[in-house]
Amino acid sequence: MQTILLRQMQKGQTGIIRAVKVGGELGRRIREMGLIPGAQITIHGRAPLNDPVAIRVMNGTLTLRNSEADYIQVEVQ
Amino acid sequence: MTRQAIMALAGNPNAGKTTLFNQLTGARQHVGNYPGITVDHKEGVLEHQGTRITITDLPGTYSMTAYSVEELVARDYLISHRPEVVINIVDASNLERNLYLTCQFLELGVPIVIALNMMDVARDRGIEIKADRLAELLGVPVVPIIARSGFGKEKLIDEALAVAGKVQPWQPRDISYGDDLNAAVADLVTRIEAARFLDGLYPSRYVAIKYLENDEQLLVKGRDTDPATAAELEAIVNTVCEHTTKTLDVYPEAIIADHRYGFIKSILRQGVMTHKFDTDRLYTSDRIDKVLTDRLIGPVIMLAILFGVYKFTFSWSEWPVARLEDFFGWLSAAIETILPAGLLKSLVISGVIDGVGGVLGFVPLIMFMFFAIAILEDSGYLARVAYMMDRIFRIFGLHGSSVMPFIVSGGIAGGCAVPGVMATRTLRSPKERMATLLTVPFMNCGAKMPVLALLIGAFFSDNKAQYMFLFTMLAWIVALLAARLLRSTVLRGAPTPFVMELPPYRFPTMRGLLIHTWERTWQYIKKAGTVILGISIVLWAMMTFPQLPVERLAGYEALRQNVAAGELQAIDKRQAEEALRHSIAGRIGIAIEKVSHLAGFDWRTNIALIGGFAAKEVIISTLGTAYSMGEVDTEQTDSLGERLKKDPNWNRVVAVAALIFIMFYAPCFVTVVCIAREASWRWALFSIGFNTVFAFILAVLVFQIGSFFHLG
Numbered sequence: 001m002q003t004i005l006l007r008q009m010q011k012g013q014t015g016i017i018r019a020v021k022v023g024g025e026l027g028r029r030i031r032e033m034g035l036i037p038g039a040q041i042t043i044h045g046r047a048p049l050n051d052p053v054a055i056r057v058m059n060g061t062l063t064l065r066n067s068e069a070d071y072i073q074v075e076v077q
Numbered sequence: 078m079t080r081q082a083i084m085a086l087a088g089n090p091n092a093g094k095t096t097l098f099n100q101l102t103g104a105r106q107h108v109g110n111y112p113g114i115t116v117d118h119k120e121g122v123l124e125h126q127g128t129r130i131t132i133t134d135l136p137g138t139y140s141m142t143a144y145s146v147e148e149l150v151a152r153d154y155l156i157s158h159r160p161e162v163v164i165n166i167v168d169a170s171n172l173e174r175n176l177y178l179t180c181q182f183l184e185l186g187v188p189i190v191i192a193l194n195m196m197d198v199a200r201d202r203g204i205e206i207k208a209d210r211l212a213e214l215l216g217v218p219v220v221p222i223i224a225r226s227g228f229g230k231e232k233l234i235d236e237a238l239a240v241a242g243k244v245q246p247w248q249p250r251d252i253s254y255g256d257d258l259n260a261a262v263a264d265l266v267t268r269i270e271a272a273r274f275l276d277g278l279y280p281s282r283y284v285a286i287k288y289l290e291n292d293e294q295l296l297v298k299g300r301d302t303d304p305a306t307a308a309e310l311e312a313i314v315n316t317v318c319e320h321t322t323k324t325l326d327v328y329p330e331a332i333i334a335d336h337r338y339g340f341i342k343s344i345l346r347q348g349v350m351t352h353k354f355d356t357d358r359l360y361t362s363d364r365i366d367k368v369l370t371d372r373l374i375g376p377v378i379m380l381a382i383l384f385g386v387y388k389f390t391f392s393w394s395e396w397p398v399a400r401l402e403d404f405f406g407w408l409s410a411a412i413e414t415i416l417p418a419g420l421l422k423s424l425v426i427s428g429v430i431d432g433v434g435g436v437l438g439f440v441p442l443i444m445f446m447f448f449a450i451a452i453l454e455d456s457g458y459l460a461r462v463a464y465m466m467d468r469i470f471r472i473f474g475l476h477g478s479s480v481m482p483f484i485v486s487g488g489i490a491g492g493c494a495v496p497g498v499m500a501t502r503t504l505r506s507p508k509e510r511m512a513t514l515l516t517v518p519f520m521n522c523g524a525k526m527p528v529l530a531l532l533i534g535a536f537f538s539d540n541k542a543q544y545m546f547l548f549t550m551l552a553w554i555v556a557l558l559a560a561r562l563l564r565s566t567v568l569r570g571a572p573t574p575f576v577m578e579l580p581p582y583r584f585p586t587m588r589g590l591l592i593h594t595w596e597r598t599w600q601y602i603k604k605a606g607t608v609i610l611g612i613s614i615v616l617w618a619m620m621t622f623p624q625l626p627v628e629r630l631a632g633y634e635a636l637r638q639n640v641a642a643g644e645l646q647a648i649d650k651r652q653a654e655e656a657l658r659h660s661i662a663g664r665i666g667i668a669i670e671k672v673s674h675l676a677g678f679d680w681r682t683n684i685a686l687i688g689g690f691a692a693k694e695v696i697i698s699t700l701g702t703a704y705s706m707g708e709v710d711t712e713q714t715d716s717l718g719e720r721l722k723k724d725p726n727w728n729r730v731v732a733v734a735a736l737i738f739i740m741f742y743a744p745c746f747v748t749v750v751c752i753a754r755e756a757s758w759r760w761a762l763f764s765i766g767f768n769t770v771f772a773f774i775l776a777v778l779v780f781q782i783g784s785f786f787h788l789g
Contacts (some may be wrong), residue, residue: 023328025144028290029574031334032140034174044363044579048372049468052477054579059202061366062170063464063524065471066578075464 005077006053006069014042015076022071033071034058056058080128082241083158087151088166089175091327091457091580093194096164097224098134099592101234107612108596114149117596125234133160134367139174142183143294145505152294155187156278162755163242164191165234166224169199169206170581172350176341183215186249186280190237192229193218198581202360203353214344215251225586229736241741246393249280258289258329261317265289265310272306274297285292288314362457362581370461379465383480385413386453387489390496391523392445397441405434423621424614432613434694435747436606439495444598446485450503453481459503460577467575473557474564474572476509483513483556490549492648494518494744495658499601506573512560514756515764518744519556521549524693527714528739535718536732552740559771567763584608601751609749616691620699629655647705653707662687675736676776677731677784686738692745730783734776741772 003018017039020030034057035041042060044054051066086101098106102121121133135154136147143149155163165182167175182189182411192209210221218236222229245401253259265285267272275298276285287295288310299307314329321329336369369375409426416422453459459478467477479501480488486497497517502509533544564570633649633652659664666683673683681703688699697714704720721727743754743765753761 020328020331021324023291026140026574026576027145027328028142028330028334029576031331032142032177033576033578034177034338035576036331036337036338039277040206040663045174045366045370046372047370047465047468048376051468052464052575054366054464055368058173059204061175061363062576063460063579064574064576065127065467068574 001075001077003073006055006072006074007041007066009043009053009074011019011043013076014040015074016040017072018072020047020071021073024029026068026071030072032066033062034060035062041074082128082162082238083160084129084130084132084237084241085135085154085158085160085163086132087135087163087165087178088137088192089139089178091578092166092168092175093224094134094135094137094166095593096589097164097192097222097230099589100224100227102132102228106592106596108600116146117336118150119596119732122236125238127789128238129176129236130238133158134162138266141178141185142290143292143789146507147505149294157460159187161188161529162237163187163189164192164237164493165189166194166340169193169221170204172199172204172206173338173345177217177337178338180340182253182592183217183250183323184252184286185283186247188240188245188247189212189217189244190233190240191215191217192217192224192233194224196221199704205351205353206350208345209562211344211349213757214349221749240551241785242575251282251341252336253446253458254286254333257317257321257324258332258336260287261313261329263275263315267305268309268313272303274306274310275498277654283715285310286333289317290329290333292327311487340483342617344705361502365582366461366579369458370465373466374395375461379462382453382458383462384489385482386446386449387492388479389449390442391491391493394445398438401434401438401441405437407428410497411447415677420621421518424617427621428614428617429610432610432619434607435613436602436609439493439747440598441603443499444594445776446500447597448590448594450500451590452483452585453584454503455589455593457580458522460579463577465697471572471575473512473687474509474568475513475560476504476506476573476575478504479509479513479560480541482517483520483553486517488553490521490545491523491526492520492522493522493747494520495751497522498748498755499597501755502597504577508564508568508570509573509758511760512563512568514752515563515760515767516556516560516770518748518752518768519552519559519741521552522693524745525739526647526693528696529736531572531714532736534714534729536729548549548736548740555775563594596657605747605750607746608753612746612750613691616688620657621660623653623659623661625659626657650702650705653702657684657699675780676734676773676782677726679726680774681726682735686742690743693739693746696739729781730788733783734780737774737779738776739777741768743769 009015012052017035017037019037020027020035022030039057045057046053052063053066053069054061054063086094086098098119098121102123106119106121107124108117116136123130123132131156135151138148138151141148141152163182165179167179178190179191193206196206199206208219208221218240220229220233220236223231253264255660262282262285265288267279269284271279285294298566299310317329321327321332334540339644369378392780409430412422412425416425459481463477466480467476470477470479481503482497482500484492485500486492486494494517497520498514501510501514504513529545529548533541537544605627636648640648658667661682666687667680669683670680681700684703685696685700687697697717702718704717706717708719747759751765
């Protein structure tokens with residue numbers, strides 16, 4: 001068990017969000033899409049230039065930029 | 078008298094809201110704009126068992142914060158119009174996240190009915206949902222529906238009418254936000270009620286939550302109406318904020334979000350949702366994504382699809398465009414014979430018919446483009462395009478979704494900025510959208526192509542293809558750099574969060590596509606049409622008045638008497654040239670020669686460039702008239718090219734300077750009107766000024782440097 005940033009996760013890797021360290025508009029956007037502490041996420045893939053990243057959460061697929069993923073800490077196996 | 082009912086339809090984007098709206102109201106819809114912003118206001122009517130129901134389709138949102146115009150519109154509508162019931166459509170296959178918005182409706186207390194959509198998709202994914210159990214726990218009616226087929230819509234309306242029939246005050250739901258915040262909420266509520274803060278327009282608990290969420294709109298409203306109470310409330314919020322950041326390292330708004338999801342989870346766990354099989358099973362949609370967003374094949378397929386959209390828009394619309402041209406040509410010819418020669422005839426043919434023809438000539442283009450875009454949008458592919466292109470467009474302060482407007486505007490040479498400007502509607506990030514809107518006119522549209530072909534053909538005939546390609550690339554580079562420039566000056570600001578959903582792939586319904594296409598096309602005809610007609614008449618007047626004095630006309634008449642029949646045409650052409658030079662446009666062209674010679678342009682070129690504001694291809698015919706060559710056909714420009722080559726005022730450097738200027742100066746006025754409609758007249762005027770100055774600086778640089786090194 002270790003906690004890493006979402007950006008550092010590999011394709012196909014699964015983890016549990018531990019913290020979302022951002023407020024304001026970005027924080028709210030991230031949370032309203034279901035990226036909250038306790039949510040399980042899986043890296044679905046990365047865009048051709050490695051950024052943005054696509055993730056699965058709560059039965060849906062989301063995409064966000066790596067710079068936005070940097071605020072999300074994930075606990076992985 | 079028949080009963081009337083007012084309802085609103087709300088839900089997440091991609092939850093099937095538009096499909097349901099179309100199912101319920103069919104063609105009886107009215108699309109308008111909310112004043113001052115580009116969010117569509119859609120209203121539809123349906124009759125149900127003797128009741129006339131008006132439904133407003135609120136913009137799709139995930140939340141009810143104050144960050145985006147869509148959310149503000151939805152919120153303000155609910156508060157100010159107080160619909161009798163809100164139909165909240167939720168995607169059963171993604172229930173947890175969809176209920177986040179529902180949760181906020183409950184907090185607000187507005188009466189809702191839940192339309193549990195896509196039960197079929199959920200079932201296919203092994204998700205079983207007990208609608209009655211959900212209804213019981215949430216305390217609101219829940220009706221399973223399948224919006225695509227219309228299944229369940231009768232029952233949905235029955236339930237909605239039943240709720241609408243009960244006249245009752247709004248009943249905000251108390252959701253627990255944990256010990257720290259509950260105490261703060263209670264404290265805030267007491268003070269809000271004591272002061273009758275914001276005139277009781279919002280439920281007091283809702284105001285308390287919004288204060289804790291640091292909601293800009295309500296904070297400003299509060300300070301305006303009751304500064305003393307507002308300050309008191311803000312002080313409490315600050316104390317709580319300090320406390321939670323110190324002890325838990327989170328802002329209150331994060332705690333509220335967590336508890337909303339906690340509330341949803343607790344409900345879903347009480348026997349509402351069961352997974353019959355593994356949730357990680359690879360769905361069809363994911364299998365498609367494996368190919369379509371593959372790092373190598375994905376971009377190749379995307380380029381092919383974008384090229385396909387382009388081809389479809391511009392090749393398939395050729396036939397209707399040609400028929401429209403035929404029709405207006407026939408009409409002009411008919412009027413030519415009916416009306417006597419003179420000003421009225423000139424006004425009707427060159428002002429009115431050309432104007433109306435100009436407006437309607439774009440309609441097939443716009444229809445075909447929106448149809449193609451609707452397919453990409455409704456199928457879910459457009460989100461993938463944004464996903465794949467974002468890394469590149471972000472460098473220039475744009476968004477992945479900017480690629481479509483750029484391509485349509487002429488990213489593949491030969492597009493059109495009018496549908497391009499309208500295509501920016503698919504962008505939901507305001508600053509990125511504006512930057513896209515202002516830079517797409519830099520692309521080489523179909524009307525600029527004959528002008529480029531003329532100049533390249535005349536001065537660089539040996540490497541025609543290479544130069545055409547070079548100038549297409551140049552358009553891309555300049556447009557993107559200009560976007561970067563705008564984003565770091567007038568449109569400065571942090572990027573809008575990109576976080577977005579990649580919705581599951583779906584087959585678009587024909588009905589949805591047609592409604593989508595038609596409403597957007599109609600908006601163009603209705604809103605842009607009248608303005609375009611007006612400006613086209615003004616431009617006609619500028620090129621016509623003042624007319625040549627009587628003695629000059631008499632002079633030409635006298636000349637005609639004395640020459641052989643073969644030379645009559647030459648005199649006509651000379652007269653046309655003099656008339657043009659005498660007109661307002663001509664006088665402006667001559668007056669600005671002092672400045673324009675910095676870029677190597679003489680007065681003849683200036684007049685042509687002024688004419689180009691009507692439509693870029695007009696540059697050719699005006700140049701023809703200014704060089705006493707009569708009307709020059711845009712398809713046959715060799716003779717004009719030869720003429721320019723011989724002219725002492727023209728050489729290769731001037732040609733390049735002119736090419737650059739024509740590519741980047743003020744968009745044609747149809748585009749300008751569309752920019753005004755999509756943004757505002759301020760931005761439309763800005764685009765005329767900014768583009769012209771920008772293009773002129775480039776042209777001067779090219780001319781001065783080129784002349785200095787004697788490259789001409």
